[in-house]
Each structure stands twice: as structure tokens, then as C-alpha cells.
Amino acid sequence: MGAKIFSEKHQITFYETDVTNTVTPAMLVNMIILASEDQTDSLGVGAKAVADLGIGWVVTQYKMDITRLPKQGETIEVSTQATCYNRYFAFREFWVHDSEGHECVHVESIWVTMNHETRKIVTIPERIIAPSHSEKVKMIPRLSRPKKLTEADQLMTKQYRVRYFDIDGNGHVNNSRYFDWLLDALPMSFLTRHNLTSINIRFENEVQYHHIVTSEATLMTDIPDSIVTKHRITMENGDVATEAECHWEPIINHSAQA
Amino acid sequence: MGAKIFSEKHQITFYETDVTNTVTPAMLVNMIILASEDQTDSLGVGAKAVADLGIGWVVTQYKMDITRLPKQGETIEVSTQATCYNRYFAFREFWVHDSEGHECVHVESIWVTMNHETRKIVTIPERIIAPSHSEKVKMIPRLSRPKKLTEADQLMTKQYRVRYFDIDGNGHVNNSRYFDWLLDALPMSFLTRHNLTSINIRFENEVQYHHIVTSEATLMTDIPDSIVTKHRITMENGDVATEAECHWEPIINHSAQA
Known part of the structure; x- marks a missing residue:
């Protein structure tokens, strides 16, 4: 028996999109997390039930494959399942489909x-x-590591101070904020094109x-025929955050071509 | 005949709230603007129709009276009407009610x-x-001006760089961002209390x-029995933005008192 799939619909508003009226990756992450919270709540194992055990779920990695990012006004369907897990790791998948049923993401x-006290x-x-109904497995699927920045890389750099409104109801920086910080380091001329x-x-x-x-x-320049950017967020002590x-x-x- | 009222419901998500699970003023502004866009769209005079005339609506002032800010998970009703207008100014009202019909905001x-080309x-x-069905009037209601900062005021100051994701589909900074910048200048210890x-x-x-x-x-210290903060956002050339x-x-x- 496979993992239970949970789905919910959402209409994308202007304040969830960017200058090109396209949903922002940060807002997309908020929407998928909302779906997983709504699923676990509906199963009686939501954030509160988990917190009562003195622990909390922490995400360590996302790998998003994007066919297209939906636009303002579109009604999308967000689906999720807790595919499988082992002793220490859980593997969860999400899908975003458009109103015609095509997979977008x-x-x-x-x-x-993580234990709340000991971290x-x-x-x-x-x-x-x-x-x-997550499947118990020996090994969860392995996600490749992001390519690392090297000393030779020419860097675009911006600094951010963590703001009051970056902190969510769990008392932590909302994970979606990292997506804004990562991508905002690139120039607008790149992002809009x-x-x-x-x-x-x-x-x-x-x-x-x-x-x-x-x-x-x-911007990686040694990979022919593909456009790849590598990113790193570091803290004041030099430790890597993301x-x-x-x-x-x-x-x-x-x-313009016609 | 009075102005047409338009209403829509919205359930508040975790990513629209702050560390206290309360909707942020910035997100509340996004929600009320969405209601007015949905009203004008439904009347055939939405942003696109207005842009076709070479102009756009620009807000110059908001005065929000807050009974209470709704919490995560609540379903609110946002209502709006274009109350009245004269040659140059339009006065629009918004209301937020909770699921029991109590007015929150x-x-x-x-x-x-504003003309798009000449500004x-x-x-x-x-x-x-x-x-x-907005009422044509000689004078629209007058909103008091915010109290100004003076040279004697002791200032709390933070700087912000306008980010790619601050720009909305109109090519302008989303108005809600000013609320984040204004309030984030205050310490977390004040904001949470x-x-x-x-x-x-x-x-x-x-x-x-x-x-x-x-x-x-x-923080104003010369007003007995009330807690008032004055705010200003300035640009690099010293001009006041807000x-x-x-x-x-x-x-x-x-x-704690019980």
C-alpha cells in the first residue's frame, strides 16, 4: 500500500508573484509546506502533536524540478505524500499541477x-x-548535493539582516526566505530573462x-549548453547556512522573433 | 444609492503570520488590495482596463483602525467599497470581519x-x-497626517535595499513592503509585547x-496613557518616501496574572 496523497487547490494572488506575474519560488515553497501541514493536521500528527513529543520536523534539502512556474490568477493543485522513511530520514514528495492537469513542479x-531542547x-x-502510510525502507532516495562554490569563482554578493517578519510561528526563519536571499543575489536583468x-x-x-x-x-562558465548558477549563504562566523x-x-x- | 460593496473570504496561512501567529500588517494590506482588484475586475474596470487609458491607481494614504489582527487558520471576510470621489481623489474603505461577524479592521x-508616462x-x-457606484462629492473625507519626526527624537534606524522580489507585476515596489520596513525598525521585544x-x-x-x-x-514619550511610535522612510537623497x-x-x- 502506497503513501497517502493529500491535495489542495490554491489560486495564485498578485502578492505571491514577481515582476513577471510568475509565482516566486519562495511562495511556492510556502504553498507546498502548507499542503504538508494540512495533511499531517488531518491525520492527527500535525506540528502541535509533534511538538508535544518535544520534537519538530526540520527540512534538510529540497530538489525542485520545474516544468513551468504558474502565473498570477491560475488555480493550482498542490499534492504531497510522505513517500518513505528510515530511522533518521523521511522522504516527502510534492507536485504542483495546473488547472489542465499538467505537472508544473x-x-x-x-x-x-530534531529534539527541541538538545537540537x-x-x-x-x-x-x-x-x-x-509512509513506506519504511533501509535507504531513502539519495538527492545529489548542490555543486560547491570554489575559490576561483567570481562572486555576486549581497547581505541581508534577518528581519522580525522573517520569523514564523515556530520561532524560526521561514525556510522560504532563503530562496529570496539566494535568488536576489542575481541581477534583475538575469532573473527577468x-x-x-x-x-x-x-x-x-x-x-x-x-x-x-x-x-x-x-554563474558557471565551464558547462557547455546549460545555464547553471551556484549559491551559498554564509553566516557572520563564516559557517555555511545554505x-x-x-x-x-x-x-x-x-x-519579438515573429 | 450607496457604493457597491464587494466581499471575499480568505483563510489565513502560516506564511501570512508572524512569530505570534498573527497576520502581519503587510499581508493584511495585500489581502485588502486583492479584494479591491477583484472588485474592479468584476466591474470591468480592473488594472488592465485602467492601464489601457495610460493611467494607473496610486494609493497616497492608508488609515487602519485595528480591533484585533486575526490569527493563523482563521477565515476572514474582506469587504471593500469605493465610497466617494471628487475630481482628483478617490476615497475607498475596507473592512475585515472574523468568522463570527465581528469587525477586526x-x-x-x-x-x-497617475499618467504612466508623465507620472x-x-x-x-x-x-x-x-x-x-461611488458617490461624487465636493470634498472627500480628510485623513489626519501622521505626526512628524522631529530633530529632538531619539531614532531607531535600519536600512533596507529594495530587492527583486519586492517588485510586483506593475513594476513597482509592492506597497505592503513599506509596512515591513516601518515596523521592523522597532525591536522584537516591543513588537511581541x-x-x-x-x-x-x-x-x-x-x-x-x-x-x-x-x-x-x-517612541513618543510626551503623550500620557498611550503608546505611539512615529516612523519615516527616507531615500538616499534625503527625500521622504513614507x-x-x-x-x-x-x-x-x-x-500570567491568574
């Missing part, structure tokens, strides 16, 4: 449970995952209110 | 129509406001992508 993600990873309790086709993001260390983080990005790798395709303006 | 706002204010065309009861915000000059803005705030005045009440922790 597929997301693979890896999660751990240490703990064995995933059976009772919080059993209701999802390319479609994001995939993003692989790994969370290493958590940043806190009032921390100053540095978002570094570079690493990411993004793939892009140029936006072909058909009307 | 009332917003008064003043709008002008000059133009006479409001009858045909874009007539479908709203006080409820916002009103905000009066006036937009003077528009900021652009990559501008650095300075958000200045001060001025605001906020009223607050301390959060009484009943469980």
Missing part, C-alpha cells in the same frame, strides 16, 4: 526530527509517520533574528 | 490616478469609477529596485 525533500536529530517516532528549471537547496545551519547573512552566487544549485533556460520572446 | 484610503496626477475618468491598534501611513515618493532606504522610528504613525497597546498576559 515536482519537489523531492528530506526531513529529520539533536532523533529517531523518527513511528506514531507520527504511521498515519501517512531566464526561467528557473530546477533548484537543489541544502540547509546546513539555521540563522537567527538580527543575524547578518551573506548571499553569494556565481548551499544551492540552480538551472535556468533563456526566455525566448516569440513575439 | 477598518481601513480608510485615498487614491489618485503626473490626472482627473479621475468617470468611466473607471462609475461602475463602482504590543498589539498594533492603528496605523496611519502616507506615501510621498516611490522607491525603486536597488535603492537603499532608511527606516527611522521613535511617513507613518502607529498606536499600540500592551499585551496583557492573562495566564
